[in-house]
Amino acid sequence: MSDATPRATTAQALQSALKWFVGGVVIAALWTFAGDHGDAAFTVFGERVVQFSFIALTLGAQRISLLHGIVAGVVLAFVAVAMFEGDMASFALIGKLFLKALKMIVVPLIAFAVISAMTSLGDVRNIGRIGSRTVLYYFFTTAVAVTLGSVLVNLMEPGVGLEIGNTIPDKVANKTELGLSDILFGFLHDNIFGAFADAKMLPIILFCIVFGAVLTTLGDRGKPVIAVCDGANDAMMKIVELVLLLAPIGVYGLVAGRFGEALATGNFWRELEAVRDYSITVLVGLGLHAFVVIPILLKVTTGRSPAAYVRGMATALMTAFSTASSAATIPLTMEAAIDNNGVDERSAKFVIPLGATVNMDGTALYEAVAVIFIAQAAGVELTLTQQLIVIITATLAAIGAAGIPQAGLVTMVIVLQAVNLPLAGVELILAVDWLLDRFRTVVNVWGDSVGAAVVEPYARALPDEQTAT
Numbered sequence: 001m002s003d004a005t006p007r008a009t010t011a012q013a014l015q016s017a018l019k020w021f022v023g024g025v026v027i028a029a030l031w032t033f034a035g036d037h038g039d040a041a042f043t044v045f046g047e048r049v050v051q052f053s054f055i056a057l058t059l060g061a062q063r064i065s066l067l068h069g070i071v072a073g074v075v076l077a078f079v080a081v082a083m084f085e086g087d088m089a090s091f092a093l094i095g096k097l098f099l100k101a102l103k104m105i106v107v108p109l110i111a112f113a114v115i116s117a118m119t120s121l122g123d124v125r126n127i128g129r130i131g132s133r134t135v136l137y138y139f140f141t142t143a144v145a146v147t148l149g150s151v152l153v154n155l156m157e158p159g160v161g162l163e164i165g166n167t168i169p170d171k172v173a174n175k176t177e178l179g180l181s182d183i184l185f186g187f188l189h190d191n192i193f194g195a196f197a198d199a200k201m202l203p204i205i206l207f208c209i210v211f212g213a214v215l216t217t218l219g220d221r222g223k224p225v226i227a228v229c230d231g232a233n234d235a236m237m238k239i240v241e242l243v244l245l246l247a248p249i250g251v252y253g254l255v256a257g258r259f260g261e262a263l264a265t266g267n268f269w270r271e272l273e274a275v276r277d278y279s280i281t282v283l284v285g286l287g288l289h290a291f292v293v294i295p296i297l298l299k300v301t302t303g304r305s306p307a308a309y310v311r312g313m314a315t316a317l318m319t320a321f322s323t324a325s326s327a328a329t330i331p332l333t334m335e336a337a338i339d340n341n342g343v344d345e346r347s348a349k350f351v352i353p354l355g356a357t358v359n360m361d362g363t364a365l366y367e368a369v370a371v372i373f374i375a376q377a378a379g380v381e382l383t384l385t386q387q388l389i390v391i392i393t394a395t396l397a398a399i400g401a402a403g404i405p406q407a408g409l410v411t412m413v414i415v416l417q418a419v420n421l422p423l424a425g426v427e428l429i430l431a432v433d434w435l436l437d438r439f440r441t442v443v444n445v446w447g448d449s450v451g452a453a454v455v456e457p458y459a460r461a462l463p464d465e466q467t468a469t
Contacts (some may be wrong), residue, residue: 008063015061024052047084051091054080055249060362062248064462069248070318077255092257095322099249101243102328105236107199109331112233112355115220117349120213121225121459127213130458134351137451138359139395144293145443147396149285149365150372150387158277158375164425179430201327201357221302233349240331247315251322258434259431271431278373278429282436285365287388290443294361294450301454312340313449314378320445324437329445338453347459348452355448362440367394374425386419393418 008016028048032041055075062069081088153159189195189203212229215222250405255461262268272279295306310317316332324330334352337343371390375382382390393415415425429436 005145010064012336013068014062014154015060016063020059021058022055024056025049030438037292044447046465047087051080051084051088055252058248058252065283066244066247067315068468071246073250073252074255075317075436077252077320079261080256081263084260086260088260089264090255090257091253091258092261095255095257096252096253098246099254099323099325100329101246101250101338102323103325104332105239107196107204107245108232109236109240110201111196111204112203112229112236113334113349114208114353115212115215115229116233117346119215119222120346120349121216121227124214127209128291130347130350130455131209132454134318134354134451136453140357141294141297141361141451142359142364142395143391143446145285145289145361145365146368146391149282149368150295150391151373152285152288153369153376154280154387156281156391157224157376157377158279158281159373159428162377164378164422164426164428165457169355190394199327201353204221205354205357222428235337240335240462244332244335247319251319254322262434268298268431269333274437275429276434279370279432279436281373282366282369283439286439286443289361289365294447298450298453302343302456304453309341309450310446312336313446316445316449317442320441321438322433322439326441326444326448330356333445333449337449341453343452343457344456347435350387350459351452351455352448355451356444359448359451360444362443364394365443366436366440367412370412370426370429371419371421374416374421374428375419377428378425382419389418390415412432 014225027053028045032048035044058069058073058076061072077088079093118127121130187202187206189200192203192207194200195207215226215229218225295310298304298306298309313336314331316329316336319332320326320329326333330353334348334357335350337348338345368390371394372382372387412426413423416425
């Protein structure tokens, strides 16, 4: 985000943090002494003062830059969880408010951004050229991710020696009728206004692509509508800037609250240990894809420095980790790609919203690893043909993941059924899915942002002037 005011010095940031700290002490006192804590009241008050001091430091760091604020939010959230463990679960409220604010603006932001991007391409034939290259990038990177995950899980064999129970988790119990046809139908909706109301991203994006393309064919009659959409897009970007003022404390609340909730159960470390090898396999796969495959693709196709590019995307990537939603991170992803990395607006506004919906490298890799892991735990040796089916199905199923938290867990049903594996195996990975979901979301967002840079040369080759032919 382009800061409207000059960056504060470290001294000014500390002064700001001190002011916020005083307010935090007051809130901590009201929160503590309004409750019934008895003799432990002062101990509880002291703990909450420390917890709110972390928020004050986060807000102070934000005075330097948004990136400093988000980094402080993530780091201090982990410090707070290490100190207070399950007590931090109550801070999830702050994170949920920020997440709702992001989700509230995502649909209109995507709609106007995609329409604006379409009309800025001018001739409708340009849309086909850029669109075809975008889709080619999506399928290539997703297929590579799935193949990489399949190779790793076969080499590391994390499921060997484990046993599968007979209970089908509730999250997938009512999804047994899902199939690849559901992905196809997911591109359409009975009522476009219903799609907007339900935040169904695939039909929304498809409609906006078609709407924007048609506007370019209307000549002078289309220009007033194009002007309205461009103005609305500019207004939405301003709203994004306002919402991002909440990002540092929102990230703090999301991370501290979710990890606090996990530790509050008392079973987190035991559950993580039970599927340690599986978690390591997923993380190694995601790491190789994020730090090797995608950077090589970025360097070869654009000549950009991967290190510089990832620095420019840092705010979006850390927000992706905190929210576990590539859709909710769209505002930051577009903003970082355009302002920090200088990606052409037409490319970013087209590639990133579409990518957040259908380009799920991390999710596809995770599904391939999880399915073969479940097969190993069930004692089922998948043939080469069946593993190819897993690769193809996981690539297609990832398209239906729709950018929402843990949607990959649901679409995994499609992959499991494709090779006749027991749905009860999902229970093995359920305990750590929320954690791994954060890492794969980061990979999804990273892939989307690089996609905008890869497609950018084709957008820059087009005329700068918006025309309605």
